[in-house]
Amino acid sequence: MDRKEFLSAIGVSAAAFTVMNCLACSKGSNPGSSNSVNGPTGVDFTLDLTTSANSALLANGGYLAQNNIIIAKTTAGAYIAVQQSCTHENYPLVYQGNSKQFYCNNHGSAFTEAGVVKNSPASHNLTVYNTTLTGTSLRIYS
Template identity: 75%
Template sequence: MDRKEFLSAIGLSAASLAVITCIGCSKKGDSTSTSGTTGPTGVDFTLDLTTSANSALNANGGYLSSNGVLVARTTAGAYIAVQLSCTHENYPLVYQGSAGHFYCNNHGSAFTEAGVVLNSPANRNLTTYHTALTGTSLRVYA
């Protein structure tokens, strides 16, 4: 193999590697993609508040995530539920009970307890869900 053939073969290999790498970078399955930044549909599940997995909801200001939904108990004791992911880039939210809002640690977007955008970069409200407490069972539904 002469020098020209060698350089040509290396160039072809590098180009192939670049194409394969770019295909792997596709945002199709990326959890931070801006597509799919709405909450799940058809939500209808029940949380047993007596189990340790759901104990965070027994305290005002506590929260947990389940089925793509963030369920929280406000400092006033009401149960609220919104989509788990930020409408900006699909990162998981946290509930800051003392501040009374949902917050995205990634880019700093914040939302009211009613799911309304407080500050950017998010520009769409959160999907909200209904809650109904019966005894120690909390139903979350669309």
């Protein structure tokens, strides 16, 4: 007896069996839908702005990601740092200097330069880190 014959024998059509399978496998298929995601804790590192790897931070509006944190230089020339992960479903954010925001390309959430939710679906603000520039060394810390 094959699968079709078995299902027929117990009174379940192949279509009904497929629907049951889909219902069963859809459970938990959207694991991060309502999670808030916090940024790293205990952060303390320094970037050397003279190295080419960090040159994006020399231009106003430039940014880079390091240690799961986005470090950006605003169009006004200030250094800011926030968690890299979107608080909606953990997707990596980008910095958009001209719009003065951090943006998630996954579902369109946006956050101000202070890490405050500007556009949903995210409902939790970003973790913000301190920055201190000493000469050409930029320290990012909790």
